[in-house]
């Protein structure tokens with residue numbers, strides 16, 4: 001059984017694949033926050049910008065097996081598979097997708113002609129076969145997934161220097177300014193704006209690329 005908060009067609013807004021047409025499948029639930037505002041203060045991850053509670057979002061629901069969820073995702077890709085001139089792409093996110101994403105679902109997406117990406121907090125190991133792994137470490141939550149395609153750190157986080165991650169096996173290192181619009185003031189680790197702090201870090205440390213949440217600028221999901 002898979003629990004999905006929402007699933008929809010959009011453009012990947014973040015990271016190296018920004019701008020790519022994608023079906024987003026947002027699983028319900030996370031291991032670093034309950035998703036309830038009254039628990040945010042005590043959570044391991046306190047700056048989350050996402051509602052991942054329940055299965056009531058657009059295209060959400062409960063799916064009894066991999067085939068039924070994979071068929072649902074294929075239906076959200078607005079072209080006959082193989083006809084759009086590029087490979088169909090699904091991004092599994094959440095919540096924390098590695099609580100639910102398994103080999104059966106990855107295989108089912110590959111069988112249907114999709115490339116498979118994941119956005120994970122890195123606290124759980126990724127199953128084999130994922131085509132694009134984005135790890136976004138959180139506070140002091142121990143990292144189990146120490147390799148992948150991109151490491152995308154939300155910046156700044158208290159006591160979390162980017163240099164801690166720069167020796168890991170990733171092809172790309174990105175810093176993404178923390179969106180603080182919904183974060184209580186006392187959790188904001190700097191008086192400088194996250195945007196300014198991130199710009200300055202990337203200018204001083206060229207290993208790190210600047211990643212904007214372009215979907216928020218564009219006003220899409």
Ligand SMILES: C[S@@+](CC[C@H](N)C(=O)[O-])C[C@H]1O[C@@H](n2cnc3c(N)ncnc32)[C@H](O)[C@@H]1O
Pocket residue numbers: 030047048049050093094095096097119120121122135136152154176177178179180213
């Ligand atoms: C909502 S998370 C879901 C996937 C997974 N749980 C994770 O944390 O990577 C998706 C992406 O949004 C990023 N994100 C969450 N809250 C953010 C915020 N306030 N500002 C910028 N990026 C944020 C996360 O770091 C992650 O890269």
Ligand SMILES: Nc1nc2[nH]cc(C(=O)O)c2c(=O)[nH]1
Pocket residue numbers: 010011012013014024050093094119215220221
């Ligand atoms: N357009 C768009 N791009 C995204 N990239 C990562 C997202 C996420 O929440 O995982 C996200 C999202 O929520 N929307």
Ligand code: SF4
Pocket residue numbers: 030031032033045046047048049050052094095096121138
């Ligand atoms: S780990 Fe990801 S989904 Fe979970 S609370 Fe943090 S940003 Fe949100």
Ligand SMILES: [Mg+2]
Pocket residue numbers: 049050
């Ligand atoms: Mg998002």
